[in-house]
Amino acid sequence: MKKVINWINKITKGKISAPFLLFIASLIVANLLSDVVYYRFDLTKEKRYTLAPSTKKLLTKMDDVAYFTIYLDGEIPADYKRLKEATRDMLNEFRMIAGVNIEFEFEDVLKDKEIKEKDEILKQFVSKGIEISRPDVKADEAPTDRYIIPGGMVFYKGQEFPINLLNKKFGNSIEMDINESIELLEYEIGNVIRKCVAGKEVKIGMISGHGELGDMEVADIATELGDYYKVNRFNLNINDTNCLKQVGRAVLDSGERGPQVLISKLIEKLNTYKGIIIAKPLYRFQDIEKFMIDQYVMNGGKVIWLVESLNAEMDSVSKNKEGVFTYDYDLNLNDLLFRYGVRINLDLVQDLQCHGIPVMLKGGGGRPDFKPWIFFPLVNAADSTHPIVKNMGSVWTQFTSSLDTTTNPNIKKTILLHSSGYSRIAGNPVNISLDILGIQPNPQVFNHPYNPVAVLLEGTFKSLYEHVSGIKQNIPYKSKIDKNSMIVISDGDVIRNQFKEGTGEIYPLGFDRFASQAFGEPVIFANKKFILNCVDYLCDETNLIEVRTKDVELRLLDKARIKEEKLNWQLLNMVAPIAAVLAFGLANAWWRRKKYAKKESETFKDLI
DSSP states (O other): OHHHHHHHHHHHTTOSOHHHHHHHHHHHHHHHHHTTOOOOOOOOTTOTTSOOHHHHHHHTTOOSOEEEEEOOOSSOOHHHHHHHHHHHHHHHHHHHHHGGGEEEEEOOTTTTOOHHHHHHHHHHHHHTTOOOBOOOOOTTSOOOOOOBOOEEEEEETTEEEEEEOOOOOTTOOHHHHHHHHHHTHHHHHHHHHHHHHOOOOSEEEEEESSSOOOTTTTHHHHHHHTTTSEEEEEEOOTTSHHHHHTTHHHHHHHTOOSHHHHHHHHHHHHTTOSEEEEEOOOSOOOHHHHHHHHHHHHTTOEEEEEOOSEEOOHHHHHHOTTOEEOEEOOOSOHHHHHHHTEEEOSEEEEESSEEEEEEOOTTOOSSOEEEEEEEEEEEEESSTTSTTTTTOOOEEOSSOOOEEEOOOTTEEEEEEEEOOSSEEEEESSOEEOGGGGGSOOOGGGOOOOOOEEEEEEEEEEEOTTTTOOGGGTTSOOOOEEEEEEEEEESOGGGGOOOBOTTTOOBOOTTBOHHHHHHHTSOOBOSHHHHHHHHHHHHHOTTOGGGGGGOOOOOOOOOHHHHHHTHHHHHIIIIIHHHHHHHHHHHHHHHHHHHHHHHHHHHHHHHHO
């Protein structure tokens, strides 16, 4: 190295110093190493480019190429371009971990297409589960018929999975929607990868036997859950022969007889499920059936309760001009739920922030009018930082009751959803009549705000049958579990999808076909996302839902201030740099003139 430096100094006549040469050599070595070793330093405050451990673990399970085709491309507004670039950055981060198993491209499939071709493409995408967006037209912009596809398809081992990148939330500006969507990019992309590599080792049970929602009514959520879990029906009605058939072989193989053997085998069968969903039961549970659920919880089983306290159905209301009165379902579950830390009240929540119902105008014909219906509250997240409800839109409920939590210190209660600030409680019996559609509601009487309708319970659970002896005889029994969790929702319709009885066509959960017909565009709420998040939080062994807690700070410009101070900022950015350069030039010229004038003066004196 010394000989090289001496040689260079000889050529340059010593004009280049050794430290400078060392610096140049270091740059060359660093560039050569960068071709072999690539590493990215995440210097962002919120670590937006650092993947979570659960995401990295998930990517290691890939044994084939996942090819992403993202349709968010072409001439799109600036806000959507931010989402596009953030998606590209995130896919690059995924590729750093998965290597050649992640490939992606961006494609504008609507470019140079005729209107009919565009319509056909959009219909195909919607049928595959890709959401379409139409950018809002601002005051200073011309109307446009452009559509944007903020999503794409993922191809893996001959299968294709839709991915939606834009999470729209009621009341949000497009800037907020884009920012919150960027926060969830790692989760959304990771969730698709999870579908690709899902082994479906975890079982989820849909409880039946007490009038719970039927297969058609939960078909969409069952299909969605089927991408990650093995979903089965489990009949819990011991008076139903279908319940006995579930464990008939196990009872025969045991060589024992008696009701205790049957109950023990049913509990063993139930314990093979990581989680169960009890969706809108209508009929009373027997004590022995409650005991089986209780022991399922004591053995670590997760439960999502979607239980209503009052009977109120829209079909009955629409058929009775005088209206109907609610009455108690009497499901015999109050003591069990109270033991676990929650009570479903005998009331209905009425809310000014609500969905509506279609009403045919007098004279008939044409599109039905859509009227707000205060018994259909649109509930929102109570704790916006919790991973189950973070950045989630409104959830559509129908005839939902309020919840109260107990003071049990061993159980942590987290309110997930609540009504708006303009809601109130109607106690049982509630008179429900279509006549209220013609009455203008008074906001002042909606003075019981933020009523809880969904709660997460976590902690130490004790058995309801801790001090009951007879029912436990000759049956394996546990009195408590130190760590478990469950979710209680006071409306069963949260999980129910619409369908056409004649054709059997299933609509996505959260999609209201009647509102969509009335408004001429899709009306979709966050019901599906909420239920999926609930199941994942309780049952997902990859723990991918932790990614939903990531925050990406939105650093937006103050538009009002920009408008007021536009000239000042233009001068600062355009005139100030030029003025600074001119000032530096003049100062430098003055300094050089003064310096050399002094030297000339000294030289002249020396000559004299």
